[in-house]
Amino acid sequence: MTGRIHRAAERGFAPWKNGGGETAEVICHPAGAGFEDFQWRISTAKVGGSGPFSVFPGIDRVLTVLEGGAMLLRFEDGSVIETDPGSGPHPFDGGLACEAELPGTGLLDLNLMVRAPLRGVVLQPGEAVAGAAVLGAYLFAREDRAEVGLGRYDLVELDGAPEAVPAGCLLILILEE
Known part of the structure; x- marks a missing residue:
């Protein structure tokens, strides 16, 4: 490996605003940027139950379930993503309103959020x-x-x-x- 390692054991989780889960930032650019001014952000999230995802206009997202149960993401445009630990990464428009449905247990996912261009x-x-x-x-x-x-x-x-x-x-x- 060639660069700095960001250890999972060093991450702290913070609750989401809607109480449906928790998130832990892994790395963000520029360092210390908030949700309004990051260029890209990598995080993990614990999703504890069904509910809305936060909307991020102008942000492209890629979500990968790492462990736990399945999740359905239902978007305002009618599209649906079915994801679980074996399904791989799923890109989507972070500006679309999205409702997550967990038919079973909670999960841990990896999130990549990138701002255009x-x-x-x-x-x-x-x-x-x-x-x-x-x-x-x-x-x-x-x-x-x-x-x-x-x-x-x-x-x-x-x-x-x-x-x-x-x-x-x-x-x-x-x-x-």
Whole structure:
């Protein structure tokens, strides 16, 4: 690994405004930016029950369920995303009103939020890394990866995008449009 490691054990969760869950920021750019002025943000969230998602106009989001139950995301435009720990990353427009429905237990998810003109992608093992201009590359460990110094849900900053996504990890890329 090439850069700073953001350890899962060092994250603190804060409650959502609507009380439906908790969030923990992993990394944000620029550092210390709030919801009104970040360029991109990576976080994890504990979703405890059904309810509305916060609306973020001008923000593209990618959500990946890491553990727990399934979740249905119902958007104001009529689209629906069905997600669970095995379904992979799901991009969506953060400016659309969205209602989450948890048919079973709560869950933990990974969130990438990116403000235009930047773009963000989350890749799984087996997916190719695009040839776009990469501004930032981050490896998120979905499982313990002791051989590379990462524990479960740790994130490491990379010096560039690897050619392939390692097993048990997600690759988060911040791209120039």
